[in-house]
Amino acid sequence: MNAEPYDATPPGGGTAGEVLTRYLHERAAAFLRGLSLRGENEADADALLRGSARRIGGVLHIYGPLTDPGWAEPLRAELGWLSTTLGREPQYAARLTRLLDALRRLSITVDDQEAVTVGGAPPPAPSGGPLALGAARAGALLERQLTLARTRAHSASLQAMGSSRFHALADAIAVLVSEVPLAPAAAAPATAVMPPLAGQAYKRLADAAAALPLHRAAHPYNADAVQASLGADLTADLQDAPWHQVRILLRLSRYAAEVTRPEGDTADRQRLTDAAALLERHREAAESAAAVAAAARTPRIAPATAYALGVLHADQRHEVEAARFAFSRLWQTAVPGPRGR
Amino acid sequence: MNAEPYDATPPGGGTAGEVLTRYLHERAAAFLRGLSLRGENEADADALLRGSARRIGGVLHIYGPLTDPGWAEPLRAELGWLSTTLGREPQYAARLTRLLDALRRLSITVDDQEAVTVGGAPPPAPSGGPLALGAARAGALLERQLTLARTRAHSASLQAMGSSRFHALADAIAVLVSEVPLAPAAAAPATAVMPPLAGQAYKRLADAAAALPLHRAAHPYNADAVQASLGADLTADLQDAPWHQVRILLRLSRYAAEVTRPEGDTADRQRLTDAAALLERHREAAESAAAVAAAARTPRIAPATAYALGVLHADQRHEVEAARFAFSRLWQTAVPGPRGR
Numbered sequence: 229m230n231a232e233p234y235d236a237t238p239p240g241g242g243t244a245g246e247v248l249t250r251y252l253h254e255r256a257a258a259f260l261r262g263l264s265l266r267g268e269n270e271a272d273a274d275a276l277l278r279g280s281a282r283r284i285g286g287v288l289h290i291y292g293p294l295t296d297p298g299w300a301e302p303l304r305a306e307l308g309w310l311s312t313t314l315g316r317e318p319q320y321a322a323r324l325t326r327l328l329d330a331l332r333r334l335s336i337t338v339d340d341q342e343a344v345t346v347g348g349a350p351p352p353a354p355s356g357g358p359l360a361l362g363a364a365r366a367g368a369l370l371e372r373q374l375t376l377a378r379t380r381a382h383s384a385s386l387q388a389m390g391s392s393r394f395h396a397l398a399d400a401i402a403v404l405v406s407e408v409p410l411a412p413a414a415a416a417p418a419t420a421v422m423p424p425l426a427g428q429a430y431k432r433l434a435d436a437a438a439a440l441p442l443h444r445a446a447h448p449y450n451a452d453a454v455q456a457s458l459g460a461d462l463t464a465d466l467q468d469a470p471w472h473q474v475r476i477l478l479r480l481s482r483y484a485a486e487v488t489r490p491e492g493d494t495a496d497r498q499r500l501t502d503a504a505a506l507l508e509r510h511r512e513a514a515e516s517a518a519a520v521a522a523a524a525r526t527p528r529i530a531p532a533t534a535y536a537l538g539v540l541h542a543d544q545r546h547e548v549e550a551a552r553f554a555f556s557r558l559w560q561t562a563v564p565g566p567r568g569r
Numbered sequence: 570m571n572a573e574p575y576d577a578t579p580p581g582g583g584t585a586g587e588v589l590t591r592y593l594h595e596r597a598a599a600f601l602r603g604l605s606l607r608g609e610n611e612a613d614a615d616a617l618l619r620g621s622a623r624r625i626g627g628v629l630h631i632y633g634p635l636t637d638p639g640w641a642e643p644l645r646a647e648l649g650w651l652s653t654t655l656g657r658e659p660q661y662a663a664r665l666t667r668l669l670d671a672l673r674r675l676s677i678t679v680d681d682q683e684a685v686t687v688g689g690a691p692p693p694a695p696s697g698g699p700l701a702l703g704a705a706r707a708g709a710l711l712e713r714q715l716t717l718a719r720t721r722a723h724s725a726s727l728q729a730m731g732s733s734r735f736h737a738l739a740d741a742i743a744v745l746v747s748e749v750p751l752a753p754a755a756a757a758p759a760t761a762v763m764p765p766l767a768g769q770a771y772k773r774l775a776d777a778a779a780a781l782p783l784h785r786a787a788h789p790y791n792a793d794a795v796q797a798s799l800g801a802d803l804t805a806d807l808q809d810a811p812w813h814q815v816r817i818l819l820r821l822s823r824y825a826a827e828v829t830r831p832e833g834d835t836a837d838r839q840r841l842t843d844a845a846a847l848l849e850r851h852r853e854a855a856e857s858a859a860a861v862a863a864a865a866r867t868p869r870i871a872p873a874t875a876y877a878l879g880v881l882h883a884d885q886r887h888e889v890e891a892a893r894f895a896f897s898r899l900w901q902t903a904v905p906g907p908r909g910r
Contacts, residue, residue, distance in 0.1 A: 333792070334799040334883075363799040448789030449891035451674070457880045458675040458704040524876045531875035535865045538879020539798045542675075546887055550790035 244294050244421045245414030249407075251287060251487045255280045256404035263398060266389070274314045274385070281311040284404070286483040290429045291422065296409040306397045313388045316381035323516050324374040328367055330516075330543055331536070335363040362532030366540060369523050369533060418488070426484040433477035437559055440470055445549075446556035453549035457517070457542050464545075468514045471552065475507035499558070506555040513547035520544060585635050585762045586755030590748075592628060592828045596621045597745040604739060607730070615655045615726070622652040625745070627824040631770045632763065637750040647738045654729045657722035664857050665715040669708055671857075671884055672877070676704040703873030707881060710864050710874060759829070767825040774818035778900055781811055786890075787897035794890035798858070798883050805886075809855045812893065816848035840899070847896040854888035861885060 262276030285307035288300045388394055413421060444450055456464035482500050489497075520541040524534055603617030626648035629641045729735055754762060785791055797805035823841050830838075865878040 331799070333796060336796045336800050336804070360799060448894060449887070451884075451887070451891075454880075454884055454887070455674060455677045457884075458672070458701060458877055459677050463677070524872070529872050531865070531870050531872055534872035534875035535879040535882075536799055538876040538881075539795075539883040540879075541876075542880040542883035542887070543792075543795060543798075546790070546792070546795070546883070550792075553789060 242418050243415055244291075244418040245408070245410040247418040247422060248287070248291055248294055248414065248487065249410070252284060252404055252408050255284050255287075256401050259284070259401045260398075260405065271318070274318070278311045278314045280401075281307040281314075282479070283483050283486070284401070285311070286480050287487055290480055290484045291425050291487065293411060293425065294414040294421065295411055297411070299409040303397075303400055306393070306400070310388070310394065310397060314385055317378055317385055319515070320374050320378035320381055322512065323519055324371060324378070326512060326516050327370050327374070327520065327540065327544075330540060330547075331363050331367045331370075334536075334539055334543060335360050362530070362534075362536035363539075365530060365533040366523070366536035369526060369529065369537075370520070373523055373526075374519065422488050426481070426488060429477070429484045430481050433474065433481045436470065436474045436477050440474060440556075442556040442560055445552040446560060448553055450549065453552065454542055454545040457538075457545050464514065464518065468510075468548070471507060471510050471555075472514075475504065475511060478504045478507060503555060503558055506551050506558065510548055510551035510555065513544045513551060517541050517544035517548065583759050584756055585632075585759040586749070586751040588759040588763060589628070589632055589635055589755065589828065590751070593625060593745055593749050596625050596628075597742050600625070600742045601739075601746065612659070615659070619652045619655045621742075622648040622655075623820070624824050624827070625742070626652070627821050628828055631821055631825045632766050632828065634766065635752055635755040635762065637752055640750040644738075644741055647734070647741070651729070651735065651738060655726055658719055658726055660856070661715050661719035661722055663853065664860055665712060665719070667853060667857050668711050668715075668861065668881065668885075671881060671888075672704050672708045672711075675877075675880060675884060676701050703871070703875075703877035706871060706874040707864070707877035710867060710870065710878075711861070714864055714867075715860065763829050767822075767829060770818070770825045771822050774815065774822050777811065777815045777818050781815060781897075783897040783901055786893040787901060789894055791890065791894075794893065795883055795886040798879075798886050805855065805859065809851075809889070812848060812851050812896075813855075816845065816852060819845045819848060844896060844899055847892050847899065851889055851892035851896065854885045854892060858882050858885035858889065 258276055259280035262273045262280060265273040265276065285304045288295060288304050288307075292300060441452070444452065453467070456467050478500055482497065482504060485497050485500070520537050524537040524541070529537075599617055600621035603614045603621060606614040606617065626645045629636060629645050633641060782793070785793065794808070797808050819841055823838065823845060826838050826841070861878050861882040865875055865882070870878075
């Protein structure tokens with residue numbers, strides 16, 4: 229298998245340390261910009277902080293041999309903590325939007341078919357009989373639970389941002405703007421040492437993707453993902469985990485390419501971006517299905533509410549299946565090397 | 570559009586009346602054979618009776634101008650009554666099998682993935698946590714309701730078979746073995762009058778199929794059919810009706826071809842048979858989903874049961890979608906004339 233289909237050769241000359249330092253400087257500056265933006269627009273600021281933290285952490289991982297491990301490893305752990313902490317609130321918000329949109333779509337009645345709008349409309353009104361009433365209640369239940377989770381995540385974010393742990397991290401990033409603690413290997417030309425490291429990251433991705441049941445997933449309506457809907461809780465987790473893993477490896481390969489080819493998208497990077505978007509949809513649908521299952525365990529809910537949640541759960545598991553289908557088609561046609569299994 | 574892609578030319582010569590009479594004789598004989606078989610094997614006998622009744626009724630409809638309408642119309646109504654009455658019991662049995670199989674598939678746990686068997690196994694044991702418990706209860710509820718419906722349908726069949734209405738119908742069929750009341754048009758050569766009538770039947774089919782949203786249905790995971798899951802009851806009915814109509818027209822075209830080309834399957838007839846099987850799957854899934862929705866209206870069911878029924882309902886609506894997908898692909902590649910819309 230060609231483990232490195234895109235050209236990871238760094239532009240121009242320079243040592244690996246120079247190329248890596250340039251990238252980390254930029255990301256560290258973006259991080260600090262996010263920090264100063266926080267008073268104006270918290271959501272945008274957090275997105276910038278998370279994006280920078282993820283990229284710095286990812287790049288320190290991929291190009292690990294080029295930096296001082298005693299410095300990089302603890303920093304990566306702190307960056308992971310921050311991006312996870314800040315990521316929760318927008319995830320809950322997106323999950324609620326996704327589930328209310330899905331409920332609206334599922335509750336569509338003949339009269340609505342023309343007038344349907346996706347987006348900011350309220351949950352379905354209980355005009356369509358008992359099923360629609362259950363859907364409205366399920367929507368209200370999910371809204372209550374996910375709004376509560378979101379509020380808690382927001383508090384946790386605020387608390388994290390005010391903590392000494394965060395201040396230590398921000399200090400470490402501020403240092404990164406001026407200097408990066410490099411390893412001796414970083415003195416070699418970038419063209420000699422960086423492509424093999426990016427290639428390793430891509431190989432891990434290609435191997436993990438090849439181990440997915442891509443051939444089966446590329447058959448529409450295989451009903452694999454929905455099996456988990458009434459299975460033991462572990463079933464969905466075990467089934468989804470390899471796909472989530474590929475999503476993370478995709479992200480790492482994208483960051484690896486950003487370092488060595490900072491200018492614009494190539495076709496190969498577009499492919500990675502598209503594949504990542506599909507597996508992001510996979511993750512959102514899987515986590516939304518899990519949130520619906522959790523809501524269904526609320527004590528004393530009405531059967532009609534539980535029924536609507538069951539429909540919604542299966543719907544989200546079908547979205548999981550649809551995302552796998554689209555990813556399999558994309559990956560099998562676009563990737564070099566052996567096709568599926 | 571070529572409204573008649575298969576060769577409907579009757580083999581050999583003869584008048585239309587002769588060809589039609591030969592076919593009706595055979596079917597009437599099969600009907601009487603079914604009647605005498607009833608003491609030995611009720612299910613096989615009923616299948617023979619239903620199949621013959623449907624074929625005689627369908628052929629009298631397609632080739633209506635060739636028979637005495639004063640005789641054919643009332644006979645068709647009685648044949649319709651009989652095949653509907655006898656059809657209910659096997660439909661309930663098939664629906665229960667389908668739904669229990671689906672519940673088993675949906676409740677599959679990691680340990681089961683190897684050992685799964687489709688068919689006669691009992692409903693899932695409540696070993697996989699609260700979701701699996703709900704699935705087991707949902708299975709028990711469906712089993713109770715559909716077994717009751719089946720028993721009632723069986724009684725209704727027995728009552729119908731013992732009625733004077735049935736005896737009058739059996740007498741009419743017995744007459745059919747010896748003579749068919751023909752119209753003057755039946756004196757014309759079969760090759761002159763039968764192909765246009767079969768062509769009309771096929772044109773109705775082709776027009777109805779072309780009016781289906783085939784283009785959209787041929788896109789996997791369009792999520793159209795599942796919209797009806799939480800919509801008003803009418804939504805699913807209105808959405809499914811055009812597909813059911815095409816299923817009936819497919820059957821009529823198949824019967825029309827049987828009359829004029831009794832020997833074996835041609836490729837065209839195989840195509841009609843395959844298409845009919847897909848729309849039969851569509852009907853079964855749609856009716857199963859409706860049965861699940863009805864079961865969910867049972868008073869005082871536990872939320873976990875309602876949840877499992879919701880998952881099952883959405884699953885069956887996805888089966889509806891999958892059948893539409895397969896039909897659209899088959900019909901769009903195989904049928905001459907304009908493709909979908």
